[in-house]
Amino acid sequence: MTSVDRVQPAVSADDFIKGLWRENPVFVQVLGMCPVLAVTNSGINALAMGLATTFVLVLSNTLVSLLRRAIPRQVRIATFILIIASFVTVVDYLIQALSLELHRALGAFISLIVVNCLILGRAEAFASKNTVLRSILDGLGMGLGFTFALLCLGGVREILGSGALFGIALFPAGFQPWIVMLLPSGGFFTLGLWLLLFNYLRARRLEERGEAQGVVP
Amino acid sequence: MQAPGQTDNPLRAASWPMYRALVGVGMLCGLLIVSVYVLTLPAITRNETRALQQAVFQVLPGAVARTSFVLTAAGHFREAAEGDDPARMVHAGYTAEGQLAGIAIEGRAMGYQDVIRILYGYAPQQQVVVGMQVLASKETPGLGDRIEKDAGFRANFTALDVTLAADGVSLEHPVEAVKNGTRTAPWQIDGITGATISSSAVAGILNRSSAQWIPVIHQRQADFMRPEATDDQR
Numbered sequence: 293m294t295s296v297d298r299v300q301p302a303v304s305a306d307d308f309i310k311g312l313w314r315e316n317p318v319f320v321q322v323l324g325m326c327p328v329l330a331v332t333n334s335g336i337n338a339l340a341m342g343l344a345t346t347f348v349l350v351l352s353n354t355l356v357s358l359l360r361r362a363i364p365r366q367v368r369i370a371t372f373i374l375i376i377a378s379f380v381t382v383v384d385y386l387i388q389a390l391s392l393e394l395h396r397a398l399g400a401f402i403s404l405i406v407v408n409c410l411i412l413g414r415a416e417a418f419a420s421k422n423t424v425l426r427s428i429l430d431g432l433g434m435g436l437g438f439t440f441a442l443l444c445l446g447g448v449r450e451i452l453g454s455g456a457l458f459g460i461a462l463f464p465a466g467f468q469p470w471i472v473m474l475l476p477s478g479g480f481f482t483l484g485l486w487l488l489l490f491n492y493l494r495a496r497r498l499e500e501r502g503e504a505q506g507v508v509p
Numbered sequence: 510m511q512a513p514g515q516t517d518n519p520l521r522a523a524s525w526p527m528y529r530a531l532v533g534v535g536m537l538c539g540l541l542i543v544s545v546y547v548l549t550l551p552a553i554t555r556n557e558t559r560a561l562q563q564a565v566f567q568v569l570p571g572a573v574a575r576t577s578f579v580l581t582a583a584g585h586f587r588e589a590a591e592g593d594d595p596a597r598m599v600h601a602g603y604t605a606e607g608q609l610a611g612i613a614i615e616g617r618a619m620g621y622q623d624v625i626r627i628l629y630g631y632a633p634q635q636q637v638v639v640g641m642q643v644l645a646s647k648e649t650p651g652l653g654d655r656i657e658k659d660a661g662f663r664a665n666f667t668a669l670d671v672t673l674a675a676d677g678v679s680l681e682h683p684v685e686a687v688k689n690g691t692r693t694a695p696w697q698i699d700g701i702t703g704a705t706i707s708s709s710a711v712a713g714i715l716n717r718s719s720a721q722w723i724p725v726i727h728q729r730q731a732d733f734m735r736p737e738a739t740d741d742q743r
Binding site: 317359362363364366367370371372375377378379381382385386389390392393399400403417 | 527531535541542546621622648675
């Protein structure tokens with residue numbers, strides 16, 4: 293019996309939910325910052341990158357979990373990267389078949405999904421140690437949490453930078469767009485504000501929990 | 510007889526599971542990629558054809574219809590048919606009055622990360638390049654990808670001089686890249702600071718492709734004057 297088989301907790305909804313909020317890959321774990329900052333200048337780009345990452349995450353988690361007993365520790369990282377790179381190539385072809393405009397808009401960032409530390413991180417930390425079903429739920433939760441975070445950034449940046457959301461104009465003709473929000477600096481600025489909000493909510497929740505348990509900070 | 514992995518050499522025995530895992534996963538992934546490639550190829554080809562058609566109108570101002578031509582072994586152009594080599598094709602654009610607006614030519618070369626594919630428009634009457642569009646590029650986001658977005662760089666291709674020399678088989682002044690802000694002649698391309706390799710790659714494509722195609726196109730202009738573009742090409 294290998295170490296991966298010793299403890300196998302049952303499948304729970306927490307496997308899926310934790311990635312959405314409590315362990316959100318962007319707002320809590322601060323992973324995958326390259327695509328987060330680069331492709332979130334519009335809602336549609338954010339959604340496409342989020343879904344592409346989710347697709348790769350779920351499928352790579354599935355295959356890593358399926359093969360976890362056949363992959364020796366010494367070559368596990370090389371094997372995980374091979375699996376992730378293959379699914380990224382698959383998603384690259386699928387997006388090209390779906391829409392060349394979208395493929396061009398996402399540019400080199402599709403290929404860069406390979407080096408998104410979120411995907412390798414979940415393969416190493418979770419999928420290589422857990423059952424297939426739990427790994428799929430983990431990948432799905434983390435992927436959708438990542439997509440949610442990208443949409444939060446993309447939505448704000450597109451609304452303020454273009455006066456639109458998913459290409460639909462939201463303001464009257466006189467609206468002066470904040471071009472800076474579409475530039476890289478706008479990405480950092482928006483991410484900073486979202487992290488501020490998330491950290492405030494987390495601190496408040498910890499404070500409430502501490503008060504409920506009678507702990508004086 | 511020993512089974513695979515059973516050997517007297519302990520080192521070889523220890524490495525067998527590693528070979529098995531890497532080769533096995535590699536084969537599985539290879540099969541997956543090839544299968545998806547074969548399945549998506551028709552849709553990708555269709556999308557690329559549509560994108561090329563749109564790009565022709567972008568690089569040839571005033572064009573509302575187009576027809577593809579292929580350079581034959583005999584050295585003249587005829588209308589392209591299915592199965593013709595895309596590397597020997599050019600695309601003629603026509604105005605609403607049926608006049609030749611120009612010829613769109615595809616070129617490619619290695620950029621910083623991957624092959625850059627561009628389409629540029631050549632106006633034979635003025636002997637200038639009148640437009641350039643990047644068809645495919647994986648240049649570094651924020652740096653190399655400025656060849657697609659930088660307005661200053663794109664302005665190089667509104668009237669880039671590609672006049673033929675007196676011999677009619679070479680350009681009077683080959684297209685050349687210069688450092689950003691140092692352009693002094695109409696056949697020079699102002700590079701992009703921070704994207705030197707990518708902008709030089711585009712200039713290199715223009716240099717080689719114009720030297721190869723423009724003398725031939727200029728000599729065979731009559732080949733492009735004929736057809737009425739069909740509805741599906743509009």
